[in-house]
Amino acid sequence: DRVADAVVSGKSAEGLLDKMSGGGGGAATQRRAIQRKDGGKTGGKTTVEDFAKAEGVGQADADKAGANVKAMNxxxxxxxxxxxxxxxxxxxxxxxxxxxxxxxxxVLPRWVARVGAKANFDGGSFGYAGANQIFATEPSDVIGLSAAEALVKVGWTPAQLGGQVGNEIGLCVLDTAKAVPDKGGSGKDVTPKVQEMNWKSLAIAAQDSKKNAYFHSQLKKYSGLHADSLTAADLPAMFELAAKTPMGAKPDTTDPKIQEQYVMFRKALDGGLSASKLFSGMGATISEKGELGAREVMVVNDDSGFKLTPDNSVITSLGRLEQADVDKLL
Structure with missing residues (x-):
């Protein structure tokens, strides 16, 4: 079910990263951003710089926050x-x-956190052992929160929250610097790797049809359901469009084929990479109401299986998730 023959070329990837990091866009790109019609749930903000400006965050604030992350590391x-x-x-x-x-x-965190059904963490895994990468946050963004508050803050959708009502919710904090035996049983010690989580990093991960074969099967699935096909060859254009589209907004295009492809693309991201409709791609979660939540980072498996041990993790209970608590936040 792979689309290996349609994997994006290295040249295409480099062009995508250049465009997404500000290169080659010029005045035309800036004009398109200014003329954007649908502001989505963020009022048109798409980048961390957009949000930082709105919140009055300057270089001094970044330096202080980075120093705090280093101290926690x-x-x-x-x-x-x-x-x-x-x-x-x-x-x-x-x-x-x-x-x-x-x-x-x-500054990337050494200690990363996830919130979810405590039973899953008690089973010994920080995330699905077969996944190439998973989403995580920093402990500093969820400490002291209730079960409902923490789940909403790290980006759970209303539908996902409904599936957890009645369950005991746990906060799991993982030390990514502590090595564990590799999941293949070779005897080699490995550690999961922490990277930034944004459109650029997700674009790079998505292009690997071997490590993210399930995502590519999702592309094939949704392509088969629609007249306008979507393949891995379309990924650079889709990621570039996503990076310019505010969370919850429709893409700024009048081309019906591209509009249809973008819908398929977001469905494939959700089903294949766990990047739901709330994924902002700017490094932080945003709630259904459009409110900023927690920092998002990518944790790469690197043959660790995301294994939890008494030496590399802390699991605490946030209590039972109640529907009434969810309703107050949505």
């Missing part, structure tokens, strides 16, 4: 356990301003 497991249950829990998560500053700083 030095924590031992015992210190992290104490931190999660200490005064920081009562203070609650960091501010939107500091969260955006952390993204802008470019």
């Amino acid at each position: 030095k924590m031992s497991l015992a210190q992290m356990k104490a931190h999660l249950g200490g005064p920081a829990k009562d203070l609650g998560p960091r501010s939107k301003k500091e969260m955006l500053g952390a993204i802008m700083s470019g």
